[in-house]
Amino acid sequence: MTEGSYSSPATADFIYVDSNTGQSSGGHTGIRIGNKVYHYQYFPDDIFHLVRESYDDFAFNYNVLSNRTSVLTRLGLTQKEISILESELNRLYLVQFRHLQNWEFLKKETKLLEELNSPEKKVGLRATAYFKENVTSPISANIKSELAESLGKDFLEKLESDLNKNLLSENNLLKRMEFSPLPETIRKDRFPFFKPGTFLSLRDTLEGIVFCKILIEEWGLDNNFKISNIQESLNTEETRLLRDFFRAQTAQLSRIVSERDPGWAYTALVVLGRLHAVDESLRIGSPVFLSSFPEDAPIVFKKNEDDENNLKHISEESWAVVSLARKKISALNELSEKEYQIWEDATNRAFELKQGIGVSIPVRVAVGKLIPQREKKFLIPMFIPDEKTIALHLDLSRKREQEYHKILKNLYPFQLLRENCTTEILKNVQNSFDRAEIAFPGERIEFPFSLALIPFYASYTVGKNWNNEGRTTALSFRKKKLHQGQEYPGLSVMNEITGFIRV
Structure with missing residues (x-):
């Protein structure tokens, strides 16, 4: 494909979000393409979700609500390379989204049958x-x-x-x-x-x-x-x-x-x-x-x-x-x-x-x-069919829901030292170029042998190994206010704002 065959110009950044004093003590990472951010979160459903959201929402959640500072490393990619990366990340996101939709369908099916199997109906x-x-x-x-x-x-x-x-x-x-x-x-x-x-x-x-x-x-x-x-x-x-x-x-x-x-x-x-x-x-x-x-x-x-x-x-x-x-x-x-x-x-x-x-x-x-x-x-x-028929329907529906859930937990696992928010996003970026049969722009990070599984070290390694054009910092809510000189009473004794359970 020619350069002109790809989407309109965009930029790509590797995002490192520092730790806070609450949960998330190891930091967090993601990839920004244009105004979209792709990052992993471990949800209460025991599935490691690839989340796609606007950078505005991401920054508000992390820099403001979670009061954490981000470091963005601008990746040195051509528009063709950015388009390939965006396309592959979108595909991974949409495949998982379809899986989750299917599972949600099975949960709703089970819920309806449970309600019809109850005395109230x-x-x-x-x-x-x-x-x-x-x-x-x-x-x-x-x-x-x-x-x-x-x-x-x-x-x-x-x-x-x-x-x-x-x-x-x-x-x-x-x-x-x-x-x-x-x-x-x-x-x-x-x-x-x-x-x-x-x-x-x-x-x-x-x-x-x-x-x-x-x-x-x-x-x-x-x-x-x-x-x-x-x-x-x-x-x-x-x-x-x-x-x-x-x-x-x-x-x-x-x-x-x-x-x-x-x-x-x-x-x-x-x-x-x-x-x-x-x-x-x-x-x-x-x-x-x-x-x-x-x-x-x-x-x-x-x-x-x-x-x-x-x-x-x-x-x-x-x-x-x-x-x-x-x-x-x-x-x-x-x-x-x-x-x-x-x-x-x-x-x-x-x-x-x-x-x-x-x-x-x-x-x-x-x-x-x-x-x-x-x-x-x-x-x-x-x-409503006889109780035996409804009970059989419900039993089958529950088994299907549980089976699909088990499959998704195995397909999208979270393991702190092997498959975490950082390892998976880095692997996805590098594998995107493999699938497109295009040379990776920089030196690959090799897992499981690299310390880049740790978010702050990943930021350093990306800056060292991948083609990049430097870094910028997005200050946390508190640091931004301090930087602007807008201090207010009690600031020196306030706790960090924590809340979102991030990995």
Whole structure:
């Protein structure tokens, strides 16, 4: 391939993050390409995750929240070499992402069968917690009218009836439940082929029934699952963009319900919830969003009285991210779902930190996009096979979930002295050039014989062995404030801010 065949120019850096006084005492490492950072984290699921996130998020998590300094070594790579490296890291990330998606699917399948096997028979359905029964809403009534106009007067009622009939049939999806075989080939560098069974269709049916019920009965938004009155008022441009976004999303909702592609019901519930939030934003003149932190998000920080002033500054930093997002959004001609999600995500994270600091409760964190998905449980009429059949389904589903989990733990292990955040990212970089059959730009680091398995020594070794153009330093939150001469009372006795469990 020619040089011009590769992506637009970017830079690549090896990142070393120093240790702190909490967990993470050995430091951390990653690779930055453009504005994306690739690094490994050991998750509570016992799987060593390759994380891909924006450099802004990475720097905020480590330099601000974890109060740690980073040293970035600029790699001396051509654009062709950077493109090869980026392509290979993306492939490794996406293969693992697909594996984790498959395993998540199996966990959800098991969860549904556990709920149906319980005495209550209530099932938890995604993105349904945002709506409250017996609280009628004009916006639900208006959207119902819009759908009736575009899809037919009795469309929702007929759809709900058809979905209910499918569940009440003695030969329903639960009775005919299929379990597709697990992927035959499971490797780090090859996409796993996994065909979902009947579970996805069954979940669509259940969530679709609730979606229809919400609109037909004109349910309103549950105030416990929204974020409001926490930002500056909407400006003229934001108001215009949100009005146009509301119209576009209403039309999008009509298409989703009409076409009913796999996953349609959950998507429709998210769009409907956001339409409620946007409508309220326009009515009160201030941004309102759905609460999108997942229920199982890990707690990463608890307030320490000595850190009060420091935490206040961190909260200000997080709201600065929201302000920047709003500034960029105001300059747009059209607000897309992607930009809205960024605004929603940033607000949720900033609000989480503000609430944690304000009322002394633990602060949660989530890696990846925050998408509204809070569940509520429903008892939905359906034909349920005999207990023996459900128990057999559940037993098989659990075994499949556990088998896949065991495979992934073996495929992505964490071992402090052999496979850690540093060894794996360094190996990935060097192997990227091997797979492309291109000479590595510099002297290779040989494992397991190199001390580069230690993060701070890896930074030294990369600077010595790999082609590079020098180093820059990203100061920790505290050091940055000291450097700027912005000291505040109690700083000399404050503890380091720790929190994220990094390896």
